[in-house]
Amino acid sequence: MKLSRKLKRILPRVQKPARYVGGEWGSVVKDRNEVDLRFGMCFPDTYEVGMSHLGSRILYGLLNAQDGVWCERVFAPWIDMEDEMRAANIPLYGLESGDSISELDILGFTLQYELSFTNILNMLDLGGIPVYASERKGLKNLVVCGGPCAYNPEPLAPFVDAFQIGDGEEVMIEFIDLYRQAKQEGWSKDQFLRRVCHIDGVYVPSLYDVSYNDDGTVKAVTPKDGAPEFVQKRIVQDLDNMYYPEYFVVPSTDIVFDRAMVELFRGCPRGCRFCQAGHTYRPLRKKSVETLLRQAEAVLEHSGYEEISLSSLSTSDYSQLPELADKLLDFCESRRVSLSLPSLRADSFSLELMERVQKVRKSGLTFAAEAGSQRLRDVINKNLTAEDLLNACTYAFKGGWNNVKLYFMMGLPTETNEDFDEMAQLCRDIAYCWKCNTPNKARGVRITASASCFVPKPQTPFQWDAQVTKEELDEKTAYLRTVMKTKNVTFRWHDSDTSYLEAVFARGDRRTADALYTAWKSGCKMDGWDQCFDYNKWLDAFHMCGLDPAFYANRQRPLDEVFPWDHIGCGTSKEHLKREWERSRRAEPTPSCLETCAGCGAVSLMKGCACHV
Amino acid sequence: MFKARMRFSKTDEAAYISHLDLMHCMQRAIARAHLPVWYTEGFNPHIYISVALPLSTGYSGEWEFVDFNCTADEIPADAVQRLNAVMPSGLSVQEIYPLDDGGRKVRDIAYSKFEITWEFDGGVPEGFVDAANELFARDELKILKRSKRGEKEVNIRDYMRGITLEADRDCVRAYTILGAGNNNLSPEYLTKLILRELPQYAPDGATYHHLMVYDAQLNEFR
Known part of the structure; x- marks a missing residue:
């Protein structure tokens, strides 16, 4: 992209400026006058994270393979860059053209994790685009979302014009073809949305009314203007013949998965x-x-x-x-x-x-055991026995590995302290296994057990389950710390605050959008980053909107409850x-x-x- | 196998590629161009290259070098063309040549020529060029120079081999030869000097472009 004097002036002051200039090998630059559709492939996190995402690479290649379509990449600037951009009045831009994202026809955001939601609002705002869909009157700057979190799209419903549910390779092409027709024939945004909702896999949230019961649960989701009652996800049936990019944009700076x-x-x-x-x-x-x-x-x-x-x-x-x-x-x-x-x-x-x-050095092995006891592994249907694990460790230790990581979850349904006792026993067994099998005891061993907090996700068998409360989690962590006392075993645990927020938005309804907006307005962004996450601001936001986050996260839901995402098929x-x-x-x-x-x-x-x- | 040197420019977007990242960019470009180069032979084989005189991130330059080992009998005739076809935007190779007798050693580099652009958004203020010329003509220009070994007060003039100023509509370009290598002086000190001595003319921005490198006798280095 062509760098303006204004931009050149701020780049030397920010961390890793190569993230903000484009020009990488494989990036696609087209003539803006020779395309009739400009698409922004937006990843609501930093360049290093977004560039590592395979799905965005596929869609970037696919869209740019279409004649007349130019797809650019857009990432959330890190906070130092955002401050500089706002101070210098530089709007968020596409990395291929350097043009403001407000010049683009469609902005497609990928929803990989709930904690990136505030970044979506922030990116739109940085581009000078109203965050609420209802305030974007024209067809231009249409906001589309897809990805895992689109399986419960409701917390983002007021901000997003349309969701693409499921595999994107086919529905994306149908979607943009209709958009190009709409643009050419001068349809209104409403006209377009009423048509596009009939493409299989497309969900237009403004065409659905949600009613609630007195207890706050969803009563019904009712389509209007002829929108389909149930939006089933799209799949690509034949992966052998599916589009796959034969080129990758090769970043000129280090990214997470390079x-x-x-x-x-x-x-x-x-x-x-x-x-x-x-x-x-x-x-x-x-x-x-x-x-x-x-x-x-x-x-x-x-x-x-x-x-x-x-x-x-x-x-x-x-x-x-x-x-x-x-x-x-x-x-x-x-x-x-x-x-x-x-x-x-x-x-x-x-x-x-x-x-x-x-052939490289034998760095480390990671096993996702998820739960400490066989009973709990059966509850979660993790097909892995302690015997499997010990056999694998025996093999690994004999072969010279001396660094094993184990992943566990805390707060799983039906979990008790006995499961933790067995988790500790498993770690002891692995440490003993190393002692019996290692060819070189002098080198020592590092066994790390990390425990994260379980977040019940929509469209899973545990979507009815409560996340344990912060107090319970603190107790569980405290107990685990007392039992995980084996020499050679390091125990790490995750902070529960972000998991709590994740749980709220994972199974939130449309009303949680207010809290999202309020939190963003009060300065929340980059919530997935420890140095930015501000738990109290979030609690204040829920309070100000009259919402109880525990209602979404910590409530055991009855099997007959209507879920906010019941009209979305996975x-x-x-x-x-x-x-x-x-x-x-x-x-x-x-x-x-x-x-x-x-x-x-x-x-x-x-x-x-x-x-x- | 013999040593070879690539001379390249690093401008526009590529100015923001850091030194370490530049090494990766070059290694990948060489792999894409299928040049006959030597890979290291450890557990993690990678293309062996070394960058002489790395530029600060944000500086552009047009007289930059990467050395590598060529495994063929000679450098392929189309090597420059093949590399330039697969480079990120802003990186461009000018020539690749063998270092028959080991070539000029990077440690022979003694001076760099820079083009410093001082930007004035409202047009160049009257009197600035004269004042700057007067400033840089002084015999003693003390600054606090920072290096790995700590801070030290030095006279800029000991590191400078001339400076000429050219005024444009909204910027002034300074062409100056400064110490490089072991006797390095960052061109940013000249901007700092203006901010300190001529605060009434503080430019709105400054950019740095690396034009040339020389040995101690001011012969072009290549």
Whole structure:
């Protein structure tokens, strides 16, 4: 982009100015006079975070592959840059053109986590665009959102013109085609919204009225002007023929995940009951080995990246993983590219594979055990036994690894102190396992157990469950600290305040939008960053809006409650989620899709074929 | 295998790429261009390069160097073209040449030529150029110079080999040769000096462009 004198003057004063200038290899610059649709792909967090997001890369490539469409990237400036921009009167701009985002036709925000919501309002405001949808009268600056948090779009309803639910690759094209027609034929915004709501997977919140019961729960969500009663998510059925970018924008400055990526499959066969991705990305669809090799080669060739990572929710469940890994390794070794395999299961096959792949120093192994006892792991349907874990550790310690991280959650439904006792025992067993198996005791071992706070998410079997209160969490943490006293085991825990806020917005209704607005007005932004998060400002905002955050976070919801997101479909049926909730109370696991079909209902989205199990 | 040197410019957007990031950019561009270069042979093989005289983040420059090891018999004839086809915006290679006898050593670099632009949004104030010329002609210009070894009072004139000023409509450009390498002086001290000695003419902004490097005898370094 062309840098103005004004911008050049502030850039030397801010941290990491390379984030704000564009011009990276692979970024797409078109002639603004030769396009009829300008799209802003907005990530409501910093450049380093947003540039690491695969979904945005896919849609960026897809949109720019369309004739007449120019898609730019827009990120939230860090606070030092925001202050400078506001002081110098520089509006938020797209990194390709440097033009204010108010020049763009559509602003598409990806919703990856609830704590980024204030950044959406802040970014619109920085671009001089009204944050409320009702105050944006024209077709221009249409605000569209998609991504995981769109499965409960309600807290953002007043700010957003339309949501795209589910896989974006197909619905995005239908959406922009209609927008281009609307622009050409001079439709009003209302006209457009009333038409676009009939594209499958598009939810226009202003076309739905919400009524409430006396107790504050939702009574009904009623569509108007002919909008559909239920918006089912979109899926791309055939990933082999789906658009995938053969080029990546290669950042000129360090980002969080700075590597090439290929996506193995969508969906997850495991069905962990706390996991939103596991229930909203169904049905399982995978790419063939040939497609993956071709795409990996293209991306590496174009980007010059020295590392490639396989992306999926559960890499070990890719049925041709050995074949794929062999072929990829051949290719990578000849090019001196390293291969990384995240999300592997704790079994010996995976570890052998990792050992083969990681010729680099044996840094650390991470196991997501999630819960300390077998009973609780059955409640949450985490198909992992202590035996699996110890076998994997035995293998790893024998092979020279000496750094193991364990992830746990606190505050899971039905959890008691006995589960924590077993968590501590598990850590002791692992420490003992190291002692028995390590070839070199002198090197020592580092076992880290971190516990985060469970956040019940919509569209999961635990959507009915209460998040434990802050007081209860504090008690749990205190108890855990007394039992986690093994030598060689470091215990870390997360602060519960952000998890509480996350819980409110994850299952919030339209009224929580007021608190969001109020909190943003009082200065809340970048809430996912410790140095910015201000819990008290948030509590004040809820109070000022007459809302009780505990109503959303800490209330056990009855099985027949109407949820604010009941009119949004994630593929998995509510009946299945309910069944899973009931099984969880009996600590009854549900086998993975690879063993037997649990009847989640997502297969109905696969027209004329089955899940790729 | 032999040593090779690439001369490049770093302007516009690329001016904001930091030194460490520049190394990554160059390594990836070389990988994209499939140049025959030597990779390190440790656990984590990467293209071996070294950047002479890194520019401060935010400075642009047009006489910059990266050294690397070439594994072919000679540098491919189209190497410059291939690299420039895959560079981020603002990075551009001018020439690549072998360092037959080891080449000029980076430690021979003694001076840098800078173009400093002092911006005046309301037009260049009358009297500024004369006042600045007078200022830089003084025999003694003491400043507090900061380095890794701490602060020290020095005379700028000991580090300067001439300065000429050119006035434009809304800016004044200063061309000056300053100590580099072991005897480095940041051109920002000249701006600081103006702010201190001529506060009535404080410019609204300043940019720095690196034009050339020299050895101790003021021969062009390449």
